[in-house]
Amino acid sequence: MSTTEPNPETSDIPRKIFTHFIEELKTSEIPLSIIEQLEKTILTEGNFTEQALRAALTINTEV
Amino acid sequence: MILIRKIEIFEFRGIRHLEIDFKKKNFAICGKNGTGKSGIVDAVEFGLIGDISRLAGSGTGGISLKEHAPHVDFRNDPSQSKVIVTVYIPSLSKEVTIERCVADIHNPTIKPGTPDILAILNEVSMHPEFTLSRRELIKYVISAPSDRAKQVQVLLRLEKIETLRAALQKIANADKNAVPPLKKQKDEAKQELLTALGITEFKTEKILQAVNDWRVKLGLPELTELTPSTSFRTGLTEQIAKKPVNISKPHALTEIESLKALLITYATFGKSQDLKDIHTKITALNSDKTALTNLTREEFFQSALALVDDDCCPVCDTDLGIDELQSILKKKLESFETVSAKRTSLVKDMEVYADTLSKLLAEVRVIKEYGSSLKPAIETKQLDEFITVIQTKMNQIKAFLPIDELLDGLNSYGEVPKAVDELIQTIEVAIQAIPEPSQQDAARDSLFIAEGKLESLRKISSTHKQADERSKISLTTSATYGKVVTSTLEDLYKDVEANFTELYRFINEDDESEFTAQLTPSAGKLGFQVDFYGRGYFPPGAYHSEGHQDGMGLCLYLALMKHLLGDNFKFAVLDDVLMSVDTGHRREVCKMLKEKFPDTQFILTTHDEVWLKHMKTAGLIQSAGAMQFRKWDIDHGPNQWNDKDVWGEITQHLKKNDVRAAAALLRHYLEYLCADICDKLKARVEFKGDANYTLGDLLSPATSQLTKLLDEGIKAANSWGKSEVEAKLQIQQTALKNKIATSNLEQWQSNSAIHYNEWANLEEKDFAPVAEAFKNLTEAFTCLEENCNSLFYLTYDKGQKDTLRCSCGTVNINLKKK
Structure with missing residues (x-):
């Protein structure tokens, strides 16, 4: 009988998706500063409010 | 994560006091409806996570945990209502006790309460899905794709994924919608600059030519390029013009001429045949009551669609999911396609008239400003009123409904009050009276005005560009997220x-060994279709029986739990699931749970005693791994059988001299058992078209077959020279024959005067030995190891009989000769 606890990578599906999402964004044309802010908001802070995401997406969009 | 060793329940739900030792193994609780089975499920849930799922959800309004968890006699004293659960944590090799009281739900006493243990228990609390009831099981199978998606998302803890998706989509939608109005403003600013420059083409060389004309007049060097920081006034010192009025006479007169031309256009449009035709069409629409109602509904749904920017309906706040909402609204709008097409066509026809009003509004406002700027100022009240009229007409055309108001607006389209014409004339005369500016003054004014327009254009261009950029970013982000989610969930599903397919095939090998299924995720939904005997894929509820659907629900749940927890799927409670599953498939379910989830502790409840016996004979539970409630009353809670098996029950009946009940139970039990024995031993039973096999049909074949198999075992042992085994088997065979004789089986079978039905007419003293004899007889078919107690069964090797054995292997008789 296995006595190991679940590998967070396999049972934390949302985190796996969020990490993959950030990696995919890095291959797109979205500015790195925005990607970094999204990573912080989603992965580090776990903040999925519209307000926080909008703030992350609007950084450095001044042209 | 955990295995449950023991539970003790005090004054909780319908239970006064009950202690159950699960021994960390599978356990079954059987009892008719209302005997307290689900109270134990509630207690397990409450003990582990401080909640009772069936006291929440739809249809449970007015029910609360605090009020209704305690036994009804202690509803005013919840401190007496508590559950103590002892669990074992395999990964830590530790045992822990959780004592939770209804009076203080969120502060259980946990011993020991070390951080590692608390972390595990916290993880358990985040998986309330360890309990599966039929209500939830069905949700996996026959629910709308969006409901199923939510159910599965909750189980797999995917809600955060959907939350983020909805938020990103909302932002992307809002950003996308913000761009067109800014584009329109930019285009208008561009047009204003062109007008100020007196040119028609927005080309750098044309702009520079116009500007340089003025600059040359002022003795300024020509501009050679147009960059984002170019100023038309470069080199020009600010001079406060000493003019009687701060109006550029040439520009003002140009603008008045433009307005006058526009008013003529406006008047001409008002009399045009085209407008009359539009008016006629709208009048026809207005007289068609059905069309009018549909138009109103169509507008309502269009508004609702525009308002949908999150998961909740803008009308009733129901949380349906943004995609589902949009889909519903679009579908409704489809039914209004005809009237919608008419409306769209009319709106398009009226575009030119609306644009004219828009230009008119802008230009009248400019002239009004001139009137206010003149010295002395000219009263412009009539222009204010005209502006209001124009604005109203614009709103009526834009709104379309109510149609009566639109028709009113169109009726007076093109009418210019005489007072307005006169006022414009007055303003024109006053402007003409302004002293002619010198060429230099005119050039200076033109530069200032053009520069102002250029700055406005730059500003709005910048805002538009930012909005466009923002929209691209948020759209790309949302699309990328959607792509990642879909591909990850596709792999997951x-x-x-x-x-799921493997498990379902396992339990339906007899009739659906080729079964396949499709789990198809899309934004906010989970499609679930299953193959129906190779005829195609359909929703589970389309052609499959209720029993098969129950099986699907269980298999899907188990597949999801396995995916979520992997090897740590240690424990689940199955609360009276599979009610509709037939006998044959229940055996396979027991086998599936035992073979596919050997390390998972299942606590099962059922109201069906036959299924309880299936679980035992399949080896899913041991004989001590079950509890049967015969009845419940409010003062004592559930009442178990005194002995945990049928024989004790029969004895109890006989003690009360209820031979009829004892006989009925014995016969019923033997019929069930012999059917199982005949199946396991592959006994030949005379076929009956109605499949209604009675004890008389089954018992003899069962005993004959076992006798024959023991004989084969003896011969096989002999051929291998295993004399000890041979001797042992001979003793076993002799014992079997004696038991058959003692049971007077032959008599019961053949003698019509003393048939099984006649048992009920025996006296207690006559029936007791019969029961005892059959008890001994059934033991001949069973492994007597306490931890096994399973029926013997045949195994095959390459189509040949191989062994006669039990589940634990204590009995393992070779049948193959050398």
Whole structure:
């Protein structure tokens, strides 16, 4: 009988998706500063409010 | 994560006091409806996570945990209502006790309460899905794709994924909608600059030529390029013009001429045949009551669609999911296609008239400003009123409904009050009276005005560009997220689909060994279709029986749990699931749970005693791994059988001299058992078209077959020279024959005067030995190891009989000769 606890990578599906999402964004044309802010908001802070995401997406969009 | 060793329940739900030792193994609780089975499920849930799922959800309004968890006699003293659960944590090799009282739900006493243990228990609390009831099981199978998606998302803890998706989509939608109005403003600013420059083409060389004309007049060097920081006034010192009025006479007169031309256009449009035709069409629409109602509904749904920017309906706040909402609204709008097409066509026809009003509004406002700027100022009240009229007409055309108001607006389209014409004339005369500016003054004014327009254009261009950029970013982000989610969930559901298919095939090998399924995720939904005997894929509820659907629900749940927890899927409670599953498939379910989840502790409840016996004979539970409630009353809670098996029950009946009940139970039990024995030993039973096999049909074949198999075992042992085994088997065979004789089986079978039905007419003293004899006889078919107690069964090797054995292997008789 296995006595190991679940590998967070396999049972934390949302985190796996969020990490993959950030990696995919890095291959797109979205500015790195925005990607970094999204990573912080989603992965580090776990903040999925519209307000926080909008703030992350609007950084450095001044042209 | 955990295994449950023991539970003790005090004054909780319908239970006064009950202690159950699960021994960390599978356990079954059987009892008719209302005997307290689900109270134990509630207690397990409450003990582990401080909640009772069936006291929440739809249809449970007015029910609360605090009020209704305690036994009804202690509803005013919840401190007496508590549950103590002892669990074992395999990964830590530790045992822990959780004592939770209804009076203080969120502060259980946990011993020991070390951080590692608390972390595990916290993880358990985040998986309330360890309990599966039929209500939830069905949700996996026959629910709308969006409901199923939510159910599965909750189980797999995917809600955060959907939350983020909805938020990103909302932002992307809002950003996308913000761009067109800014584009329009930019285009208008561009047009204003062109007008100020007196040119028609927005080309750098044309702009520079116009500007340089003025600059040359002022003795300024020509501009050679137009950059984002170019100023038309470069080199020009600010001079406060000493003019009687701060109006550029040439520009003002140009603008008045433009307005006058526009008013003529406006008047001409008002009399045009085209407008009359539009008016006629709208009048026809207005007289068609059905069309009018549909138009109103169509507008309502269009508004609702525009308002949908999150998961909740803008009308009733129901949380349906943004995609589902939009889909519903679009579908409704489809039914109004005809009237919608008419409206769209009319709106398009009226575009030119609306644009004219828009230009008119802008230009009248400019002239009004001139009137206010003149010295002395000219009263412009009539222009204010005209502006209001124009604005109203614009709103009526834009709104379309109510149609009466639109028709009113169109009726007076093109009418210019005489007072307005006169006022414009007055303003024109006053402007003409302004002293002619010198060429230099005119050039200076033109530069200032053009510069102002250029700055406005730059500003709005910048805002538009930012909005456009923002929209691209948020759209790309949302689309990328959607792509990642879909591909990850597709992989996830492919795994689950494969596992689900394997499990379902296992339990339906007899009739659906080729079964396949499709779990298809899309934004906010989970499609679930199953193959129906190779005829195609359909929703589970389309052609499959209720029993098969129950099986699907269980298999899907197990597949999901396995995916979520992997090897740590240690424990689940199955609360009276599979009610509609027939006998044959229940055996396979027991086998599936035992073979596919050997390390998972299942606590099962059922109201069906036959299924309880299936679980025992399949080896899913041991004989001590079950509890049967015969009845419940409010003062004592559930009442178990005194002995945990049928024989004790029969004895109890006989003690009360209720031979009829004892006989009925014995016969019923033997019929069930012999059917199982005949299946396991592959006994030949005379076929009956109605499949209604009685004890008389089954018992003899069962005993004959076992006798024959023991004989084969003896011969096989002999051929291998295993004399000890041979001797042992001979003793076993002799014992069997004696038991058959003692049971007077032959008599009961053949003698019509003393048939099984006649048992009920025996006296207690006559029936007791019969029961005892059959008890001994049934033991001949069973492994007597306490931890096994399973019936013997045949195994095959390459189509040949191989062994006669039990589940634990204590009995393992070779049948193959050398």
